[in-house]
Amino acid sequence: MALFPFLYSCDSNHSSPAADNTTELEEITARIDPTDGWKDIFLKIVKDQKTDSSHIYTIKGLYKNQIVGLQIEVNSSIGAGIVNGEPNTNTGIARQSVQFSSIGSESDAFIKALSEIYGQSTPKNFTPKTLSVTAFSLNDTPVNLDKSGYYKLKLFLEEYDEDLYSEIFLNINTEKKEIEINEKDWEYRRAIIELLTKK
Numbered sequence: 001m002a003l004f005p006f007l008y009s010c011d012s013n014h015s016s017p018a019a020d021n022t023t024e025l026e027e028i029t030a031r032i033d034p035t036d037g038w039k040d041i042f043l044k045i046v047k048d049q050k051t052d053s054s055h056i057y058t059i060k061g062l063y064k065n066q067i068v069g070l071q072i073e074v075n076s077s078i079g080a081g082i083v084n085g086e087p088n089t090n091t092g093i094a095r096q097s098v099q100f101s102s103i104g105s106e107s108d109a110f111i112k113a114l115s116e117i118y119g120q121s122t123p124k125n126f127t128p129k130t131l132s133v134t135a136f137s138l139n140d141t142p143v144n145l146d147k148s149g150y151y152k153l154k155l156f157l158e159e160y161d162e163d164l165y166s167e168i169f170l171n172i173n174t175e176k177k178e179i180e181i182n183e184k185d186w187e188y189r190r191a192i193i194e195l196l197t198k199k
Contacts, residue, residue, distance in 0.1 A: 028061035063113035081137030124197035
């Protein structure tokens, strides 16, 4: 399989920021538009732990009034992926720059929610492993998570396994303290659930 087919499809399909407050979690499906078919979700950043090279975000939301969440670590400096209006793999690709990991029972609840939203029911819990993926920046300026902004990334999951290869958009709003997980293609739903429950 040819890697990084973003040269033909770079744009994240949706984006809509919200507000910030741990005590005011919202339904992760609140922004899904039933008329367009995409199952895009959003979660609020309730904790932001800064390291020398990354930001570790604990993100949470509600699904049917139950708290769901996970942890996402993102490299804090990723180059611009769009240069002079064109994709640039020299500056925009950041390998293994995003990590997904469990925060316990709320992550198990998250995978149950996501699998239901995607129509890919699973009895499994969130993977105990850390899932590291490659990102491509969809921004025309470098990503700087230390600054207030809205940054769009396209993630490539399981690049070397054709059966589990999948893509997803990750949009980070550092000003409004939330993260959107947007679909690239509905055909990736099965692979995404399998990867997030892999033991």
